[in-house]
Amino acid sequence: MSSTNERPLYTDTPLALLATPAFLTGKKDPFTMGASHMTISHNSLIRGFNSIYQQAPRISSSDYEDFTGYCLAWHRCVEQHHMHEEVNYFPEIERATGQKGVMDGEVEQHAAFHAGLKSFKDYLTSLKNPATDFKAKKLLEVMDSFSEPLYTHLAAEPQALLALSRFASPERQFDITKIEKEQGKKAVTLDFALNTLPIFMNNMEVVEFEGGMWQNHPEVPSIVRWVMKSVLPLWNRKIWRFMSCDSAGRRKRLFA
Template identity: 55%
Template sequence: MASPMYTETPLAPINTPRFKTGKTDPFTIEASHMALSHNSFIRGFNSIYQQAPRIQSPVDRKDFVGYCIAWVNCVYQHHHYEETEFFPAIEKAVGRKGLMDGAVNQHAAFHDGLERFKSYLQEKGPDFLSKELIQIMDSFSEPLYNHLKEEPQIIADLSQYNTPETPIDILAIAAEAGKKQVNISFLFNLLPVFFLNMESVEFENGLWHTSFPPVNKPVRWLMTKGAPMWQHRLWRFTSCTADVIQEVGLGR
C-alpha cells in the first residue's frame, strides 16, 4: 500500500505579510519570518492529525509519540523565546510595558490544550488511541490557529512606533533574542521538527527558499540534514524532506 499523501489540512498555512503586501521593510520581513515559523507549527499539527489513525506497529507508534512530544515542546520553546526575550526587548525599545500582553494572552488561550496533549501521550505512550488524541487536538486547534494567523500582523504593526526619535531595529532584536534560545538540546531535540515542517520550495513560489532562515549553507545543512541524523526515526513523520520539499508520503 502506498504511503498516505500529506495534505494541508485541517489547518491551512498562512501567507507572509511580504507576499500579501509586497512590502520589504524590516517590520514586514520580521512578521513574515514569524509567519514562516508558524507554518512549521501548522504543518507539524497537520502531520500528527493525519498520521495518528494510521500508525499501527508498536515501534512506529513509539517513535510517533516521540515526534508528537517534540512538536509540542517546540511550540513551548517558541513561546518561551517570545515571552522571556523577544517581547520584553520590543517593549523596552518602544518604551511601553505591557505592549505585547495581547500576544501573551493568546498563548495562554491554548496552553492547557497543549498540556493535555502532551500529558496524554506521556501517560499512554504507544497505547494512545487516535480518536482520543484527535479529540484533544480539536479542543485547542481554534485558539491555536487564530493566534498563529494573527501574531505576524501584530509584529508588522509595530512599525507605527518606529520614529527618528525612537528607532527600532526589529530584525536585530529578533536575532539577538533568538541566539539565546539555541543550545545542544534545542539543536538535536527540537530543531528537526521545526525545519523539517517548513516547506519552502513551492510555498509562495519559493520566495523564502534561500533566504529563511538567514544562515549560510553549512549551517543550513546542519539544521536540515546534520542534526536530524540524531533520533532520525522520530523525524520520518515530518511533512517535508531534508531538502524542505513537501513529502509525498508520510511515515517514510
Template identity: 50%
Template sequence: MPNSVRVPPIYTDTPLALIPTPKFELGRQDPFIIEASHMALSHNAFIRGFNTIYQQAPRIERLTDKADFVAYCLAWVDCIATHHQYEETELFPNIDKAAGKTGLMDGAVHEHEAFQGGLDKFKTYLLDKGAGGFSAAELIGIMNVFKDPLYRHLKAEPPAIVALAKYSTTDNPIDILGIADVAGKKKVSLGFMFNTLPVFFLNMETVEFEGGMWHGVFPPLKGLARAIMNKAVPMWHSGRWRFVSCDADGRVKQLAV
C-alpha cells in the same frame, strides 16, 4: 495473490491551512514586515507539524512506529512551548524596552493562554499513555479542543508585529530584526538542536510556498550550516523525524505512514 502494499499519501495542508506572509500579502517590505513574515513562516512550520500528527495518527499500527510517533509529537509541542517562552521572556519585553512602552504584545500573551491548557493536556496524555497506550481517536480529540485558538493565534501574531512599526521613529528607531535575532539565539542549546529543532526545520516547505520567494532565505541557513541542520542533525533520533512533512531540501514529501 500477494497482499497490496499500502502507499502512504503525500502530505497536505489539512486540517489547518497555511498563513500568508505579510511581505507576500502586502507586496512591500520594511524591517517589521520582514520580521512578521519570518514569524508567519515559523508558524507555518508549527501548522505543518500539527497537520502531520493529525493525518498520521489514525494510520499508525506497529508499536515501534507508535514509539517514534509519540517522540515526534512531544518534540512538536516542546518546540511550540520554547517558541512562546522565547517570545514572553525575551522578544516581547525587549520590544517594550526599545519602544519605551509596556504590554505592546499582551494580546499575543493572552492568546497563548487560550490554548496552553490544551497543549499541556496533549503532552500529559502522551507521557501518561506512552507508545503502547495512546489512542489516535483520543489524541485527535484533544487536538480538536485547542486547534481553533491555536490557529487564531498563529494567524493574528504576524499582523501584530507589522503594527509595531508605528512605535519606531526617527528619534527612537527600533531594530526589530536585531531584537528578534538576539532573543532567538538565547533559546538554542545542543539538547534543543538535536532533540527538538528538526521538527521545525523539516516542516518548513520553501520550494513552492509563495512562489519559492523564501527558498534559501528563511530559515537563514546556507551551505554547510543548512546541510548540518537539515541532513546531519536529523540522523540523531531519525525514527521520529520520518513523520515530518518535508524533505531536507524543503519539498513536501510522502508521509511515513
C-alpha cells in the same frame, strides 16, 4: 506502514497555511519581513500539527512509540517557542518601543490554548506502553480541543508584529531586525538543536510555498542550513520519520 507509492502526500489540513505579509504586499521593510519570518515559523508549527493529525489514525502499533516521541517533540517546539517569546522577545520589544505591555495580547493568546496543549502532553506521557495504550481517536480529540485558539494566535501574532511599525520614528531607534536575530540566537541550545530543531526546520516547506521566495530562510550560511536540515535529524532519526517535508524543503509522502 504502507509502501512508498501508497503513502499519501502531506497536505495543509486541517489547519491552513498562513500567507506572509511580504508575499501579500510586495513590501520588504523590516517590519514586514519580521512579521513574514514569524509567519514562516508559525507555518512550520501548523505543518507539524497537520502531520500528526493526518498520520495518527494510520500509524501501525509497532511505530506508536516513535510517533508519540514525534508528537512530544512538536509539543516541545510550540512550548519553547512561546516561552522564549514571553521571557526574551516580548520584553525586548517593550524596551525598544517604550510601551510596557505592548505584547500582552499575544501572551493572553498563548494562555488561551495552554490547557489544551498541556492535555496533549499529559495524554502522551501517560502512555506506559504506547504500542498497546495509544489511541488515535483520543489524541485527535485533544488536538481538536485547542486547534481553534492555537490557529487564532498563529494568524494574529504576525499582524501584531507588523503593527509595531507605528512606534518607529527618527527619534526612536527601533531595530526590529536586530532584535529578531539576537533573540533567535538565544533560543538555540544543544538540547534544542538535537531534540527540537529538526521538527521545526523540516516542517518548513520552501520550494512550493509562495513561489519559493523563502528558499534561503533562515538567512544562514548554506553549510549551516545543511547541518540543521540534514545532519541534526540523524540524531533520533526514527522520530523524525513523520515530518511533512524532506531535507530540501519539499512536501513529501508521509510515513503513514
